[in-house]
Amino acid sequence: MTTVVIVGASTGGLPMAYDIRKHLDKGHTIKVVSNTDEFNFIPSNPWVAVGWRKAEDISFKLEPHLTRKGIEFYHLTCVGLDPETSTIKLSDGSEMSYDYLVLATGPALAFDEIEGFGPKRQGGNTVSVCSTAHSVEAYDEWETFCKAPGPIIVGAVQGASCFGPAYEFGMIMDTDLRKRKIRHQVPMTFVTAEPYIGHLGLGGVGDSKGLMESEMRNRHINWICNAKVTKITVDTLYVDEYNNRGDVIDQHELPFKYSMMLPAFKGSKFLQEMVDADSTKMGGALVNPRGFVKVDQFSRNPTYHNIYALGVGIAIPPVDTTCPVPCGTPKTGLMIESMVTAICQNIADNIEGKEPTAEPTWNTVCLADMGDTGAAFVALPQIPPRNLTWAKKGKWVHLAKIAFEKYFIRNMKAGNSEPIYQKYILKMLGITRLKSDK
Numbered sequence: 001m002t003t004v005v006i007v008g009a010s011t012g013g014l015p016m017a018y019d020i021r022k023h024l025d026k027g028h029t030i031k032v033v034s035n036t037d038e039f040n041f042i043p044s045n046p047w048v049a050v051g052w053r054k055a056e057d058i059s060f061k062l063e064p065h066l067t068r069k070g071i072e073f074y075h076l077t078c079v080g081l082d083p084e085t086s087t088i089k090l091s092d093g094s095e096m097s098y099d100y101l102v103l104a105t106g107p108a109l110a111f112d113e114i115e116g117f118g119p120k121r122q123g124g125n126t127v128s129v130c131s132t133a134h135s136v137e138a139y140d141e142w143e144t145f146c147k148a149p150g151p152i153i154v155g156a157v158q159g160a161s162c163f164g165p166a167y168e169f170g171m172i173m174d175t176d177l178r179k180r181k182i183r184h185q186v187p188m189t190f191v192t193a194e195p196y197i198g199h200l201g202l203g204g205v206g207d208s209k210g211l212m213e214s215e216m217r218n219r220h221i222n223w224i225c226n227a228k229v230t231k232i233t234v235d236t237l238y239v240d241e242y243n244n245r246g247d248v249i250d251q252h253e254l255p256f257k258y259s260m261m262l263p264a265f266k267g268s269k270f271l272q273e274m275v276d277a278d279s280t281k282m283g284g285a286l287v288n289p290r291g292f293v294k295v296d297q298f299s300r301n302p303t304y305h306n307i308y309a310l311g312v313g314i315a316i317p318p319v320d321t322t323c324p325v326p327c328g329t330p331k332t333g334l335m336i337e338s339m340v341t342a343i344c345q346n347i348a349d350n351i352e353g354k355e356p357t358a359e360p361t362w363n364t365v366c367l368a369d370m371g372d373t374g375a376a377f378v379a380l381p382q383i384p385p386r387n388l389t390w391a392k393k394g395k396w397v398h399l400a401k402i403a404f405e406k407y408f409i410r411n412m413k414a415g416n417s418e419p420i421y422q423k424y425i426l427k428m429l430g431i432t433r434l435k436s437d438k
Contacts, residue, residue, distance in 0.1 A: 002028045002351050005088065005098035007078045009034035009062055011042060011408075012311035012336045013104030015417035017071050019340055020102075023348045026070060031098075033090065035077040037062055039412055040132040043333070044405050046169040046369070048135035049260070050142055050176045055132050058405070060413060069415045078105070079270050083286060083304040089270075100347050103293050103309040107265035108272065114157060116232035117263065125232050126259045129169055138260065142173075149182050150257030153237050155191035157229045159264030161328025162312075163192065163200045166262045167212065168369050174219045175371025189254060190216065190223040191239055191261070193325040197223055201327045203320045203384060205366075205377040206391030215370065215393065224252065228325050229261065237261075246324040264328065267291025267313055288315040298346050298356040299339045308347065310339035319383055335362045335382050338433040340417065345434070359435045367401045374398040 002024070006017050009032050017032045024030070041058040048055060066073045074096075080089030087095045109130055111118030118124025119134055120141075127138035154170040156163050170190055177183040194201070197216060198208035216223060226242040237259060241250040266272055272291035276284035283289040285303035293309035294301055301307040316329045338360035346356035364382040368375045374397025378390040411417060 002099045003031065003097065004028065004100045004102065004347060005031045005033065005096060006102045006104055007033045007088065008104035008106055008311070008313075009036070009039060009066075009073075010104070010106055010311075011333065012106070012340065013102075014039055014062070014412055015337065016102055016104055016310065016340045016343065017066060018069060018412075018415045018417050019344045020347060021069050021071055021415075023344045024351070028351070029072065030070070031072045031074060031096065032062070032066055033074045033076055033078055033088070033096070034062060035075075035091075037075045041405060041409055041412075042130075042132070043165075043401075045129040045132055045135040046165060046172050048132060049127070049129050049138035049169065050172055051139050052172075052176075055136050058409065059132060060409070065413055065415060078268070081270055081274065081286075083301075083307060086306060099306060100350070101307045102343060102347075103271075103307065103313055104311050105268040105271070105313045107312045108268055108291070110159070110264040110266050113159070113264060114229055114232060116234075117157070117229070117261070125234050126261055128263075129165055129260060130263070141258065145258040146177075146180060146182065148257070149177070149185045151187045151189070151255050153189050153191055153254055153256040153259040154261070155189075155223075155227070156193060156262040157264060158193045158227075159326045159328060160193055160262045161201055161265060162262055162330050163194060163327075164330065164332075164366060164368050166190070166192065166260070169260055170221060171215070171219065171370035173371075174221065188219075188221045190221050191227045191229070191237065191254070192223070192225055193227060193323070193327050194225055195244065195320070195323050195325075195327075196225055199320070199323075199327065200377075201319060201330050202379065202382065205364075205379045206389040208375075208377060208391050211375060211391050211393055215375070226323075226325050227252075232259070232261075242324040244322075244324055264326075265290075265312060267293065271313070290315075292316075297359045299343050299360060300346065300356060306350075308343045310343060311336045314339075316383075329383070332364045332366055332382065334365050334433075335360070337417070338362060341433040357436070361432055361435055363432065367397055367404060369398055369401045372398060374401055376400070 044058040047053040063073045077091040128134035156166045198212035228240045231238040237254040239252040243249045292315035342358040342360040345358035362381045364379040366377040375393045380388040
């Protein structure tokens with residue numbers, strides 16, 4: 001019988017565990033290894049950071065729900081991987097063998113790449129919404145800030161690949177400040193590596209540029225694009241601003257009393273340690289130079305065919321290589337779900353002695369909350385050229401995001417990552433997970 005080991009249990013790893021359990025009969029063993037014993041609904045972190053949610057509202061213990069589905073759970077950290085012997089090393093000193101390994105580790109946050117960057121508990125001068133624990137810390141600082149408000153800096157640094165939460169958090173802070181009737185005391189500046197507002201690391205989606213610029217003007221949020229953050233002190237963000245030719249055209253010293261900047265990502269620590277020191281090998285057979293897992297069209301590593309990977313931890317080249325300041329490619333929710341579906345089918349085929357055939361579509365549907373309204377973006381597929389792009393704004397998006405939070409958490413507790421009605425509704429809209437479903 002086959003053992004499938006999944007490393008990671010967040011918005012990619014947990015659906016992966018549930019879906020592969022459905023694909024394989026009970027004679028096969030499914031194991032989940034996670035460095036946290038809780039599931040956190042990461043998209044709700046910006047709400048936690050302003051007190052609109054508590055951590056317990058968006059979290060639940062993993063083990064009872066996985067065990068109920070016949071999935072073994074190990075609350076341990078993966079600290080090593082030997083693809084030649086098909087084993088992983090765990091933080092308690094033990095080793096775990098696998099027939100198939102699915103890496104759903106998420107990213108390491110590269111705060112260390114900029115002096116003074118990161119949450120205060122890590123020695124930095126900014127807050128973060130990248131994890132629920134970070135967001136709880138950010139809320140404590142938010143309450144202190146609101147008692148003596150001042151300038152806010154929000155955005156994403158060079159090399160970042162996830163821009164949506166920066167826009168969301170900026171708008172959510174604006175809304176919360178207006179509710180507290182202190183918005184007039186808070187100058188806000190959005191600082192981003194993107195070449196223009198609404199680029200999102202994707203070269204824009206529909207008229208995202210016009211839509212997001214209009215929204216930020218209406219909210220009196222200034223912005224600096226093509227920005228490279230060089231240093232952050234306790235109250236100042238130092239930024240070099242570039243033109244489209246890659247020349248520094250201005251240098252800014254931006255004072256702040258509260259700042260949230262999204263970092264660049266790297267692969268998990270044990271994957272970074274597998275990067276080959278020989279730069280000509282481009283990281284090595286398994287990972288690229290930043291520790292992201294290399295995958296083919298089947299979400300499988302091209303060298304080690306029993307290793308699959310999904311989510312933020314996979315290597316994807318930048319969509320827009322013309323950006324004067326580096327911008328990565330985001331890996332969004334539906335895109336990750338399509339990887340889950342493809343990997344499940346491919347592993348099931350592998351076990352039967354067949355070659356993989358399932359290819360994820362990488363379609364994207366994004367609901368970006370803006371506190372009291374929101375913006376929806378559809379990109380089919382996410383990486384251009386696209387068959388469809390669409391962007392709309394309205395109060396309905398804010399409400400839809402709230403509904404989706406409840407819906408997704410309920411499904412994760414129930415162990416059902418894609419209810420049948422969801423599948424057919426999306427298919428009616430032309431949104432599928434696999435290329436073969438078109």
